Every structure is written in C-alpha cells, then in structure tokens.
Amino acid sequence: GENVEQHPSTLSVQxxxxxxxxxxxxxxxSNYFPWYKQELGKGPQLIIDIRSNVGEKKDxxxxxxxxKTAKHFSLHITETQPEDSAVYFCAACETSYDKVIFxxxxxxxxxx
Amino acid sequence: xAGVIQSPRHEVTEMGQEVTLxxxxxxxxxxxxxxxxxxxxxxxxxxxxxxxxxxxxSGMPEDRFSAxxxxxxxxxxxxQPSEPRDSAVYFCASSAPGKxxxNIQYFGAGTRLSVL
Numbered sequence: 001g002e003n004v005e006q007h008p009s010t011l012s013v014q015x016x017x018x019x020x021x022x023x024x025x026x027x028x029x030s031n032y033f034p035w036y037k038q039e040l041g042k043g044p045q046l047i048i049d050i051r052s053n054v055g056e057k058k059d060x061x062x063x064x065x066x067x068k069t070a071k072h073f074s075l076h077i078t079e080t081q082p083e084d085s086a087v088y089f090c091a092a093c094e095t096s097y098d099k100v101i102f103x104x105x106x107x108x109x110x111x112x
Numbered sequence: 113x114a115g116v117i118q119s120p121r122h123e124v125t126e127m128g129q130e131v132t133l134x135x136x137x138x139x140x141x142x143x144x145x146x147x148x149x150x151x152x153x154x155x156x157x158x159x160x161x162x163x164x165x166x167x168x169x170s171g172m173p174e175d176r177f178s179a180x181x182x183x184x185x186x187x188x189x190x191x192q193p194s195e196p197r198d199s200a201v202y203f204c205a206s207s208a209p210g211k212x213x214x215n216i217q218y219f220g221a222g223t224r225l226s227v228l
Contacts, residue, residue: 032214043116043203043219044155051214089155093215099145099168100215104154 002027004092006103014111019077021106023090026071030092033066033073034100038087048075080110116220118204124226130192133223136185137206145217146179146189147203155203161187194227201225 003026013019025033031052036044050057050064050073057064061080066073073092077084090103117136125131137144145160159169164181172179176195181187191198201224205217 034214034216036217041221043205043222044217045219046216049214049216098215099157099160100217102155102157 002030002092002101004090004101004103006090006106008106009104010107010109012109012111013080015080015082017080019080019084019108019110021075021088021090021108023073023075023092023103024071025073025092025101027092028071029094030101032093033064034091034093035064035075036089036091036102038089038105040086044087044089077108080108082110082112084108085110116204116206116218118202118220118223120223121221122224122226124228125194126228127195128193129227130190131194131198131225131227133189133202133204133225135187135189135204135220137187137204138208138218139185140211141206141208141218142184143207143209144181144187145205145207146187147205147219149201149203149222150199158189191225194225196227199225199227 006023034049037047038044048062050066061078063076087105087107089105091100093100119134142163146158148156158171159179161181179189201222203219203222205219207217209215
C-alpha cells in the first residue's frame with residue numbers, strides 16, 4: 001500500500017521568510033496530492049492540491065511542486081505570516097474512490 | 113452546509129467506562145472516515161464507510177473499538193471498555209469523490225477524549 005513520508009517534522013522560520021516542506025510517496029499509482037493545514041483545536045483543512053499531470057500549482061503565497069518520476073512533492077510558503085503557524089499534512093491517493101494516505105505532519109512556527 | 117459535526121467536543125471518562133463519539137457528515141457525502149490523532153502516532157485512519165457500509169477497518173486498534181453507520185447522516189465510534197491509552201483527539205471526516213472529481217476530505221472539529 002501507499003506510504004507517505006514528510007520532512008521536517010518541525011520547522012521554525014522568521015516572519016517574512018519562506019518555508020518548504022517535502023514529502024515522498026511510494027505508490028506510483030497515486031495521482032492526487034492534497035495538502036492540509038491544521039490549526040490549533042481544529043480539524044485539518046485542505047489548502048491546496050495537485051494532480052499528477054501538473055508539475056506546479058500556485059495560489060497566492062502557497063505553491064506545490066510535484067516530481068512524479070522521483071515520487072517527491074513539496075509545499076512552498078513565501079512571505080510567511082504568524083497565521084501560517086500550524087501543522088501541515090501532505091497526502092497521496094488515487095482519484096478513484098479510495099482513502100487518502102496522510103504524512104506524519106510538519107509543525108510550522110512563524111516567529112514574529 | 114454546517115460542515116462535519118462531531119459531538120461531544122470534549123469527553124472525560126474513567127478507565128473501564130463506555131465512550132460513544134458521534135458524527136454527522138456533510139449532506140450528500142457518501143464516504144465517512146474516523147481518525148485518531150496523538151502526538152506519538154500522528155493521524156491514524158481507524159475505519160471508513162462507503163454508502164454506510166464499512167470498507168476497511170484494519171486501523172481499528174482492537175475489539176474494544178467498534179463503529180457503526182446506521183444511515184447516511186450519522187455514525188458512531190464506540191470504545192468499551194475505555195483505557196488511558198485511548199486518550200487522543202478523534203476526528204470524523206466525509207467526502208464525495210465521485211461528485212467532486214477529487215478526493216477532498218472535510219474534517220470535523222474533533223472530540224478530545226481523556227480517559228483517567
């Protein structure tokens with residue numbers, strides 16, 4: 001089955017700097033890669049996603065990149081703000097009707 | 113839509129007691145998932161349903177855990193008897209991948225369970 005690894009487990013950056021979180025997956029059949037953000041006391045929420053037929057996707061300060069050959073995908077947050085502080089989960093799955101496999105999470109702290 | 117609704121938000125109980133967690137998925141969603149989150153193990157999938165039928169319960173830790181989905185708008189996760197190591201945040205999520213063309217999971221706010 002699919003296995004998703006995520007690094008780093010914790011990340012501290014100064015406000016305004018960039019943050020990068022990297023993930024790898026094992027199942028070459030996976031073709032959909034969502035990223036979720038979990039704020040304190042809340043459930044995870046989807047913030048951006050990418051399909052396997054696309055190499056990069058951007059939404060304001062957030063971008064995701066995918067290298068399907070290497071089975072790597074990454075989340076990039078530019079101009080970080082204190083409200084970006086949260087736990088971020090990468091995930092992988094097939095777009096068929098199946099479960100989503102989550103990575104272990106990265107705790108991001110943005111220091112004002 | 114109000115989103116996925118879980119109750120209670122917090123539950124404190126004593127070891128050996130029965131605990132029932134409840135979930136109302138988003139209307140029209142045909143998949144429902146139960147997760148457990150701890151610092152040590154992260155976000156673990158316990159069980160998921162499709163059209164009220166359990167599909168994969170391989171993540172259920174042991175026989176003390178059971179889950180039901182009697183209809184499309186309600187699911188329960190029961191722990192009997194509860195143990196201190198069951199203390200965690202339990203999340204319910206729902207999705208409708210056939211309608212959305214991608215597998216977006218919508219999470220509830222979670223139930224924080226403390227077993228003393």
